[in-house]
Amino acid sequence: MKRREAIQIIIQNLNKSIPVISSLGLISRELFDLRDSPQNFYMTGSMGLASSIGLGIAINKQKIKIIVIDGDGSLLMNLGSLASIGFFCPKNLIHIVLDNEAYESCSGEPSVSKTARLDKIAKTLGYNFVTKVKNKLDLRKAIKESLDQNKGPVFILAKIDLGSHRDLPRILKLDKITRRFKKFLAQFK
Numbered sequence: 001m002k003r004r005e006a007i008q009i010i011i012q013n014l015n016k017s018i019p020v021i022s023s024l025g026l027i028s029r030e031l032f033d034l035r036d037s038p039q040n041f042y043m044t045g046s047m048g049l050a051s052s053i054g055l056g057i058a059i060n061k062q063k064i065k066i067i068v069i070d071g072d073g074s075l076l077m078n079l080g081s082l083a084s085i086g087f088f089c090p091k092n093l094i095h096i097v098l099d100n101e102a103y104e105s106c107s108g109e110p111s112v113s114k115t116a117r118l119d120k121i122a123k124t125l126g127y128n129f130v131t132k133v134k135n136k137l138d139l140r141k142a143i144k145e146s147l148d149q150n151k152g153p154v155f156i157l158a159k160i161d162l163g164s165h166r167d168l169p170r171i172l173k174l175d176k177i178t179r180r181f182k183k184f185l186a187q188f189k
Contacts, residue, residue, distance in 0.1 A: 001136050001160050004030055006098050009136055010069060011035050013143045019057060019185060020067045023050040023074040027098060029168035031069065038184040042171050048078030051095060055081065058090035058153075061188050065092050065147060072099040072113035079121065085153050086126025093153040094146045095127070100162040122155035132157040 007030050014020065021041045022028040028042035043050045054068035075082075075097055085093060101114045123130040129151050133139045139158050146154040171177070 001134075001139070001158070002163075003027065003098055003100070003160050004034070005136060006139060006158050006160050007031055007034055007069065009139050010067070010096060010143060013140060013147065014067065017188075018065050018067055018147075019061075019181075020069060021050050021054045021057070022069045023047075023071045025071065025074075026168065027069055027071050027074075028171060032171050033168050038180040040177075041181045042174075042177060044171055044174060048074045048076075048081070050074060051081040051085065052078065054093060054095065055085050055088065055090065057185065058093040059088060061185065062090070062092055064188050065094060066090075068093070068095045070095060070097045072097060072101060072118065073111045075118060076111055076113065076116065082122055082125045082127075086122075089126060089128070089153060091128075091150050091152045094143075094156070095122075095153060096143075096156045096158060098158050098160050100160045102162050119155065119157040122157075127153045127155040129153075130155045130157075132159065134159045 016039055019039050022031045024043045024047055031040055032042055050068050050070050054066050058066040097118060099113050102111055119130050119132045131142050133142050142156045
């Protein structure tokens with residue numbers, strides 16, 4: 001499964017009322033290319049903070065599901081966010097990590113996710129539901145199950161292949177995107 005295929009599966013299984021926070025680099029650019037929407041917040045410029053932003057929103061908007069699409073490299077930059085998520089235990093947070101065992105947004109250098117066992121770390125730190133998927137069917141099933149139940153925080157480790165499109169559009173007009181995302185969130189009390 002490629003990154004683009006995984007992101008397509010994620011967005012195909014979400015309705016337009018679920019906020020999506022995406023990690024910087026190619027993940028955000030891929031999401032932007034596939035479906036730019038006011039429901040999306042593209043983390044651009046702060047590696048590792050998508051999960052922290054997702055946690056803050058999940059704590060403040062407890063009546064709606066929050067999706068974080070992270071990369072293994074970004075998550076490794078901020079493993080402390082897993083401990084915070086486990087501690088605060090937001091039932092509405094679904095954290096999906098696209099793991100290709102590399103920093104693909106940079107130059108494809110290997111990450112240490114092959115031995116870090118991110119799913120085991122998430123379970124140890126307090127995520128209530130943790131699963132590892134290796135194909136499109138299992139990813140779709142894990143997302144649907146996570147959306148149907150209120151047993152978060154959820155951690156879905158999706159193993160993906162290295163090597164995807166790099167010629168994706170850049171996300172510009174970040175101030176406009178931030179304002180429309182804030183407006184989108186404001187509709188949920």
